[in-house]
Amino acid sequence: MKIVIPGGSGQVGTILARHLAACGHEVVILSRSQHVSPWRLVPWDGETPGEWSHELEGADVVINLAGRSVNCRYHAKNRREILDSRVHSTRAVGQAIARASRPPRVWLQAGTATIYAHRYEAPNDETTGIVGGEEPNAPETWRFSIEVAKAWEQAATDIATPGTRKVILRSAMTMSPDPDGVFDVLLGLVRRGLGGRSGDGRQFVSWIHDHDFVRSIDWIIEHNDLEGPINLAAPEPLPNDAFMRAIRAAWGTRLGLPATRWMLEIGTWFLRTETELILKSRRVVPGRLLESGFTFAFPHWPEAARDLVDRARKSS
DSSP, X not given: OEEEEETTTSHHHHHHXXXXXXXXXXXXXXXXXXXXXXXXXXXXXXXXXXXXXXXXXXXXXXXEOOOOOSOSOOOHHHHHHHHHHHHHHHHHHHHHHHHOSSOOSEEEEEOOGGGBOOOSSSOBOTTTOOBSSOOTTOOHHHHHHHHHHHHHHHHHHTSOOTTSEEEXXXXXXXXXXXXXXXXXXXXXXXXXXXXXXXXXXXXXXXXEEHHHHHHHHHHHHHOTTOOEEEXXXXXXXXXXXXXXXXXHHHXXXXXXXXXXXXXXXXXXXXXXXOTHHHHSOOOBOOHHHHHTTOOOSOOSHHHHHHHHHHHHHHHO
């Protein structure tokens, strides 16, 4: 198959492109910057249909991952870039698909599990999950993230693509041992004795092992009955305290200094990021994937953490 990945130069895009190429597919990355890559790069501006649109003619799959990183402080300039980079790129991809004479048969559009409400008592699936934004006492930055998630999905659903099946990927954090990824950062804290609970440790962490992430993409592409929002998350999210304890156990250490909320506020200020990425309870489960018959290779975090640690040790 020919698979076009707008915004595929980031960590998740690299994981996905590496897998798809290994399976023998033709991978084309649409990127704003031209750099050395194992895959063919095609320039685009991420805002308007242009010459890059020709890559979609006759392609089998489009997987749009474009969007500015949210690992930053949410001041006015960054907020505008976070929102615009998602909405504008999604509209551009949708318009190119709608105008194609031979459109792709499926469009997988990135979204985020952050769209769901901060909650502890029950999991969020695609049917019964509570979309966030109305939680009492939620920080304003959390509300902003949900507004972005809603606008991102709306940009895709607003564009009619009758010849192309459309899927919204509400993704949890993809865990891989690749440098500078989420797991690499967390393991770095554990190695320095700092990998204790964050805040009170009660907030749920939703995650997906990188092997299951790419397998779920394959599954969605192959199953024509899957469309609309789909949660990409392991079936067993767990509280932050237990989540970090499993990484420490996999690494072989019991020591992990906790970080209180005020410590996290100071730390994220210095790191130029936001505590929402750490403190919001994301209890998300993959209802539709499980209902469709998908089986996770790593449904439980302790086993997933051991595999990731082993791979990190081998790569280093």
